[in-house]
Amino acid sequence: MKVLVCIPCLMTGGTEIQTLNLVRALVTGGHKVLTVCYFEYASEMVSRFQQVGSEVICLSKDGSRIGGWKGIIFLYKGLRKILKQYRPEVAHVQYMAPGAIPILLLRLLGIPKIIATAHTPADIYSSLRLVHFVQRHCVRAFTCITELAERSFFGTSQLYTEQAQLKKRNHFTIYNALPAGISISKQAKKYNQPLTIGVVSRLETIKGMDLVVPAFAQVKASHTEMKLLVVGDGSLRKLMDEQVYEAKLEEAVEFTGQQPQEKLSNYYDRIDILLMPSRSEGFGLTAIEGMARGCVVVASRVGGLPEVVRDREVGLLHVPEQIGDLADKINELVEHPLLWKQYSIKATTYVQRFSLAQYIKLFNNLYNKI
Structure with missing residues (x-):
């Protein structure tokens, strides 16, 4: 036709x-x-x-x-x-x-x-x-x-x-x-210290990117070896830079800027805990991309995310806009390696429906x- x-x-x-x-x-x-x-x-x-x-x-x-x-x-x-x-x-x-x-x-x-x-x-x-x-x-x-x-x-x-x-x-x-450039990993992601928290997103308010660095700062206060990888660009980049500077986190945070779709798998493979603290999300494409590569997703309970990221099955959901709850969910995964591994393995099987x-x-x- x-x-x-x-x-x-x-x-x-x-x-x-x-x-x-x-x-x-x-x-x-x-x-x-x-x-x-x-x-x-x-x-x-x-x-x-x-x-x-x-x-x-x-x-x-x-x-x-x-x-x-x-x-x-x-x-x-x-x-x-x-x-x-x-x-x-x-x-x-x-x-x-x-x-x-x-x-x-x-x-x-x-x-x-x-x-x-x-x-x-x-x-x-x-x-x-x-x-x-x-x-x-x-x-x-x-x-x-x-x-x-x-x-x-x-x-x-x-x-x-x-x-x-x-x-x-x-x-x-x-x-x-899943986009054509993101394949489902056939090997389990390893739980290696230090863990890397990451976001792959437009750096915009609707995506909750203003919450990421403050939550990371709370986690890093207890787990000093943690790293944050920020993949993407947008209007909040300057604010996030300022948040990093004020929290003295310059050596722990890496900004890559916007990356082409073909290179995203390489960045997902570096991320252990993928954050999606969105204020609104119709579906959550980033979530399934990350799960395909074995990332454990911590997402806000908004829009389509609860349907895509099954809470306490393949990842964790947090109260929208609550930095403390976001940090608590990250800490739970950091402090319970077996739980992180369980979600990571389940995610790569679960994501086949997408x-x-x-x-x-x-x-x-x-x-x-x-």
């Missing part, structure tokens, strides 16, 4: 990585894929989509965002031109944004088979009336990235399986998948039914 994949922007976030997985899955299944980006884009990410076999069209040549009625007209004209030229049989809309307008426009333009994927829980929407209208009248299937997210939209949830029966309108959960192979199989099964 010819498939049109629609996405607001092609930058370097988790949504773009998962959309790249989707394109890879569809190309693997023999479909011809065109990806259309409405607004902002990074040349590197556009190249990644092209490398996995998708054509890419960026509607905004300079990457600027257009709002209001001008934005709707801009999208209508851009999508109409693409549909006339490409004639796709299926459109797959990512992110339900901006405001489900692309879905409504695609239906208006005559596309009968539309799949929508929501990458967040419903709590970001002031009203679900439009979402429910879209699900009932506009899309063939509505997929969510966690069951928690699906329940937040529709009150019920169902993990999609190859045995799933499609009705006229459907909603399912298909978990996000494998790229499983993701490819499920989405192609869904497309075949549609």
Whole structure:
């Protein structure tokens, strides 16, 4: 089939990585894929989509965002031109944004088979009336990235399986998948002193990065040999530098800056305890990447993280925004090596449910039914 994949922007976030997985899955299944980006884009990410076999069209040549009625007209004209030229049989809309307008426009333009994927829980929407209208009248299937997210939209949830029966309108959960560059480790990670605590993240408030150094300082007060590895960059880098200086931790903290996806496995392999103190998290791609490499994840109890990081099964959850509780959970792992080893070994088995192979199989099964 010819498939049109629609996405607001092609930058370097988790949504773009998962959309790249989707394109890879569809190309693997023999479909011809065109990806259309409405607004902002990074040349590197556009190249990644092209490398996995998708054509890419960026509607905004300079990457600027257009709002209001001008934005709707801009999208209508851009999508109409693409549909006339490409004639796709299926459109797959990512992110339900901006405001489900692309879905409504695609239906208006005559596309009968539309799949929508929501990458967040419903709590970001002031009203679900439009979402429910879209699900009932506009899309063939509505997929969510966690069951928690699906329940937040529709009150019920169902993990999609190859045995799933499609009705006229459907909603399912298909978990996000590991990126192609992150393999599941076949060897158990060794518990070596000194342990390294790490983060792999955009250094932003929403990711809770302002909590990392203060929590690390509390842990290091009792375990002086500990190290902190910070992989990523963002607006909080200066603040984190200041926190390190004020706590006199310069020799214990390493900042690497932003790293390409292909190199992340090397950094996960250096991290024993991976922190995700997010204030909001739709899924938690970093968590499954770390677990694939044997890291034990300590994450905040928000969004999709409790579903992805099973508390006291493969990792630990802490009270959101509570530095003391975050430090306590880290200390628990540091002081109980057997517990850390148990979680690390279990994580590499558990994370197979998020494998790229499983993701490819499920989405192609869904497309075949549609």
